[in-house]
Structures are given as structure tokens and as C-alpha cells.
Amino acid sequence: GAVVSQHPSWVICKSGTSVKIECRSLDFQATTMFWYRQFPKQSLMLMATSNEGSKATYEQGVEKDKFLINHASLTLSTLTVTSAHPEDSSFYICSARLVNEQFFGPGTRLTVL
Amino acid sequence: AQSVSQHNHHVILSEAASLELGCNYSYGGTVNLFWYVQYPGQHLQLLLKYFSGDPLVKGIKGFEAEFIKSKFSFNLRKPSVQWSDTAEYFCAVMLMDTGRRALTFGSGTRLQVQP
Numbered sequence: 001g002a003v004v005s006q007h008p009s010w011v012i013c014k015s016g017t018s019v020k021i022e023c024r025s026l027d028f029q030a031t032t033m034f035w036y037r038q039f040p041k042q043s044l045m046l047m048a049t050s051n052e053g054s055k056a057t058y059e060q061g062v063e064k065d066k067f068l069i070n071h072a073s074l075t076l077s078t079l080t081v082t083s084a085h086p087e088d089s090s091f092y093i094c095s096a097r098l099v100n101e102q103f104f105g106p107g108t109r110l111t112v113l
Numbered sequence: 114a115q116s117v118s119q120h121n122h123h124v125i126l127s128e129a130a131s132l133e134l135g136c137n138y139s140y141g142g143t144v145n146l147f148w149y150v151q152y153p154g155q156h157l158q159l160l161l162k163y164f165s166g167d168p169l170v171k172g173i174k175g176f177e178a179e180f181i182k183s184k185f186s187f188n189l190r191k192p193s194v195q196w197s198d199t200a201e202y203f204c205a206v207m208l209m210d211t212g213r214r215a216l217t218f219g220s221g222t223r224l225q226v227q228p
Contacts, residue, residue, distance in 0.1 A: 032213070041223075046216070101162065106156040
């Protein structure tokens, strides 16, 4: 149980385009999901907390208009990287909270050309 | 702001050697503690967790960790490592006094086990 999926697993896009990443909790409902970013050989940095039915809470330094988060249902949160640039290339990981644990998705590798 | 420190950035061991990875956090309130492992090219997997009770917790693959509240530490141990333990290890702390339950991760420790 407690499986979290992400789609796509990898994406390559041109600079200036927008990319949407989906995070789904497959066998449980999650009112709270989290989005992390991981640079190569570095740790996970929390970007934002996604709350079902309300606005996301962004960490300091994360641009709200750049990284749009929508948590429209109890099993789905989406992260849209708008007007992507090469510096947005990274590994994006979501997690879904179940009671006092977080279950992680497999991640999405974004490469912006 | 709370922080999590992993002092060992890169550890190289021979097979059968004992392992101890340090993790310290800075937060005076109630915490849940986690160790995750990330094998090359794979996603995060939970090794073990501490919520309350016995401060010595056992996880998967022979790993264990000890919570020492007075030292704000949660060190990871394994008596005898294997080549397959080569991976990145992350300590994480969840603050229980806030409603958000977000995780703060340490910088990670890369473990390289030589056959």
C-alpha cells in the first residue's frame, strides 16, 4: 500500500514552454502533498506544500508564478513549470502525506533545452 | 529555522565493515525522524523511522538507528555493509508541532562499498 506515482518520468522541452507534472496517490487519499526539487548529487529541497482544495504554500525563494501547483482532488496534485528555462532542469519529486509519514513518487527528470 | 546536518558527505567502506552515519537536527520540539535511501537511478525508499517509544529502531536490510534526544541525534548503523548498500542516504525530520508535517532533509551521505 501507500504507492505514489508521477508522470511523466522524464521530459525534455524547449526553453519557453510549459511542462506539467502529475503526482498521484494510488491507494490512499492525501489532503497534503509536497513537491521537492533535487539537483544532481544534492539533497531534496522542499518547494511547496500542496493542499487539496486550497492554495499551495510555497517555500521562501520559490516563485509562485513559475511553479504552479494545483491539488484539485484527494489523489492528484500537479506541478506546472511555466516558461521553462535551462536552469529549471532538475529532478522533481512529489510526496503524499498519510498520517505522519510521506510516501514518495519516483520523480520526474526535467531537461530544458 | 530547523536544520538537519549530515556530517559525513562521502563514506567509502570495504564489504563487511561496520557503518555509522551521523544525523543531527536543530529543533527543540517534538519530531518524527526518518532515514531514506536512494540507490543509483532509483527513487527514495524508507529505511526506518522513529515516532516514539524505544529509541533504538530497526529498519529494512539490517539497518538500525538510535534516537538520542539529549544530543538531537539519529545516527544510522549497520554492523556489516554489503556492496549492494552503495547508495545515497538521507536523514529527514518532520516537525510535529506544526500542522504541515513537511520534511526537512539533510544534505545526504554517499556511501560507496568496495567489494
